[in-house]
């Protein structure tokens with residue numbers, strides 16, 4: 001590998017943006033090719049909860065916790081990330097499951113506090129009905145995802161990276177078993193390494209290099225209010241509705257953080273959801289509907305990230321995942337290290353593409 005390898009990053013959502021920033025920091029010569037406008041498809045429509053919450057094995061928890069720490073580092077390094085470490089209040093699973101989650105994750109070092117109705121009401125005084133039992137995690141937070149992706153891209157450009165918008169990559173160019181470039185409408189572009197971080201477009205591109213990545217990209221809907229005076233102190237994960245207040249004051253909600261199924265009539269789904277959200281707050285009647293969004297959430301076949309090299313295909317690195325907002329900092333850092341130095345973080349061990357396509 002050259003001292004300053006030439007790397008193409010395909011996709012300028014939060015994952016491509018973070019990888020490009022971290023690659024540029026190593027001194028690599030980086031070109032980011034984006035099919036549309038920088039800022040992603042899933043990314044700009046994300047709920048953007050940063051967490052290491054329930055329902056995951058310990059190895060995944062460790063990766064997420066590390067990424068939360070990397071967000072704190074990035075906050076010091078990069079301007080305008082628009083982060084809010086406001087804490088999360090959760091009671092969207094039955095009390096016995098909440099208790100099991102609290103026991104397990106506390107033993108792993110997650111800062112979970114059990115709260116009763118009075119305490120939940122003190123944390124979120126604007127809720128009509130505080131839960132009898134909930135968990136509060138002060139170290140969780142959120143970020144405005146489009147602003148963060150744009151800030152990573154600005155950081156990469158300040159370090160010499162080139163960003164080309166409206167330049168879809170049609171396929172990968174493969175020669176003698178190695179990916180050597182990409183095909184675009186303006187012709188081929190060659191590089192030492194190609195990183196595909198194209199979200200919902202990743203599987204199609206990888207198939208052009210004879211790789212198959214199982215997964216899905218379901219449409220997921222969120223509803224937003226107009227900016228409103230402060231109603232929430234932190235993130236709220238209640239049964240059937242997850243809500244946070246953005247840094248510009250909008251209440252942003254989905255049936256859960258991953259969004260709702262938009263069904264055949266997304267407008268109606270969003271209006272119904274908005275009414276549920278209104279009913280949640282003492283001052284809910286004052287909330288005004290603004291809009292809904294539909295994002296396509298990259299969901300690998302087994303639900304876990306796919307990060308690394310395809311067996312027997314040199315020159316190609318893949319990064320596709322859900323929970324990409326939580327994980328973007330760690331994925332960016334680790335991918336840049338692996339692409340430029342060949343060293344792979346132990347935290348990525350379970351998440352290589354070889355689990356789907358067999359070892360080299």
Ligand SMILES: Cc1cc2nc3c(=O)[nH]c(=O)nc-3n(C[C@H](O)[C@H](O)[C@H](O)COP(=O)(O)OP(=O)(O)OC[C@H]3O[C@@H](n4cnc5c(N)ncnc54)[C@H](O)[C@@H]3O)c2cc1C
Pocket residue numbers: 010011012013014015016017033034035036037038039040041042043044045046047048049050167168169170197198199200201202205220221222254257258259260294295296297298319320321322323324325326327
């Ligand atoms: C409703 C919703 C809620 C979510 N909530 C959370 C949450 O609370 N916490 C969390 O951590 N995660 C959450 N996620 C998931 C998270 O948003 C995604 O994992 C993350 O945004 C993925 O980023 P990405 O850069 O991989 O993909 P994207 O943001 O989709 O970016 C991929 C980019 O690649 C470009 N591209 C595609 N094909 C090509 C091509 N052929 N050539 C060039 N460019 C191409 C696209 O135009 C796009 O800009 C949520 C997602 C959704 C939709």
